[in-house]
Amino acid sequence: MNFNRILTTLLWFLIAIPFPALGADKLIGIHSARVMSQSLPWVAEEAGLFKKHDLDFQLVFISSSSIVTAALLGGDAEMTLTGGIGNVIAYVRGTTDVVFVGGVKNMLTHSIVGGANIRRPEDLKNKRIGVSRIGGNSHYFTVQALRRFNLEPGRDFAFIQTGGEPEAIAALIGGGIDAAAVTAPADAQGIAHGYHYVLYGPDLKIPYSATAFVTKRSVIAKRSQVISEFMRAMAEASKLMHTDREFIYKVLGKYLRMSDRKVLESAYNTEIKALEPRLAIKMDSLQAILDEVALTDARAKKIKPQDLVDNRYVDEMEKSGFFDQLWAKK
Numbered sequence: 001m002n003f004n005r006i007l008t009t010l011l012w013f014l015i016a017i018p019f020p021a022l023g024a025d026k027l028i029g030i031h032s033a034r035v036m037s038q039s040l041p042w043v044a045e046e047a048g049l050f051k052k053h054d055l056d057f058q059l060v061f062i063s064s065s066s067i068v069t070a071a072l073l074g075g076d077a078e079m080t081l082t083g084g085i086g087n088v089i090a091y092v093r094g095t096t097d098v099v100f101v102g103g104v105k106n107m108l109t110h111s112i113v114g115g116a117n118i119r120r121p122e123d124l125k126n127k128r129i130g131v132s133r134i135g136g137n138s139h140y141f142t143v144q145a146l147r148r149f150n151l152e153p154g155r156d157f158a159f160i161q162t163g164g165e166p167e168a169i170a171a172l173i174g175g176g177i178d179a180a181a182v183t184a185p186a187d188a189q190g191i192a193h194g195y196h197y198v199l200y201g202p203d204l205k206i207p208y209s210a211t212a213f214v215t216k217r218s219v220i221a222k223r224s225q226v227i228s229e230f231m232r233a234m235a236e237a238s239k240l241m242h243t244d245r246e247f248i249y250k251v252l253g254k255y256l257r258m259s260d261r262k263v264l265e266s267a268y269n270t271e272i273k274a275l276e277p278r279l280a281i282k283m284d285s286l287q288a289i290l291d292e293v294a295l296t297d298a299r300a301k302k303i304k305p306q307d308l309v310d311n312r313y314v315d316e317m318e319k320s321g322f323f324d325q326l327w328a329k330k
Helices: 002-016 040-047 065-073 085-092 137-147 165-174 186-192 217-243 245-255 261-274 283-294 298-302 312-319 322-328
Strands: 025-031 055-061 079-082 098-108 111-114 128-131 158-161 179-182 196-199 206-216
Touching: 025 065, 025 217, 040 055, 040 217, 040 245, 055 217, 065 079, 065 085, 065 098, 065 206, 079 085, 079 217, 085 098, 085 206, 085 283, 085 298, 098 137, 098 217, 098 261, 098 283, 098 312, 111 165, 111 186, 128 137, 128 165, 137 179, 137 206, 165 179, 165 186, 179 186, 186 196, 186 261, 206 217, 206 283, 217 245, 217 312, 217 322, 245 261, 283 298, 312 322
Parallel strands: 025 055, 025 079, 128 158, 128 179
Antiparallel strands: 079 206, 098 206, 111 179, 111 196
């Protein structure tokens, strides 16, 4: 009888002990530029959204879309936030595991900033233009924009790789380049240092998958719920991006080490118009990349933009009413 009493007491004791909660799901992500359009993970971190969705998310910076894609395919990360070019090239070459699951920016918003001796795009002839990487967004924008003025790379101007937009502005100030192709807030920093717009890119509205969420189909097959929670966190971060500019100023200021409010305001006002509130992927932005890749690889002509996309997470948030409820909140 004593044994039974002891056993019963132990059982009740064990039941009363709260079991520890399962650990947060770990997810490693990579982004390719320190810019506002790739800042949603920063916003989510500062707003506590990863904790809310039970995610242990780690973000790594690699300044190259193609290297980001290689890291994703090599298993170093399960989610990326980057320009579309590296992913599209990988798909065209046969790596169909890569897949776009959400969009942040479906057009290019770069501008070309230069000094007093360069007033018009035509003045860029025989000049050095700084871009983050050959093959990256700033490179593609410059080629497409300056072709409208009958200027061709190699023949009329030279590209200088800087490694990133802050580095491009530093090179411009230091005299290493004559002009820089950058987005907000780097363009506003250049203006603050006495440079001016040689070409204001947002007015051109060049379609391009400039910033997108990209993962692998094999990751979705194994960790669909984790990716779903991540995308919901990004949707909430996007809501904050569009509705709480003071909070966004604090986040950008912290991660970009920037305190000039005028620069932050200028950057926000320029860039927010191009960002997708509900993480939509526009097919013409992917088609633009396919058309560019097709110039050197005919296989791209056989691929449709829809082949590159899995819309299940964005569609689920639309159909379930998640987006409507989110945006109904003040």
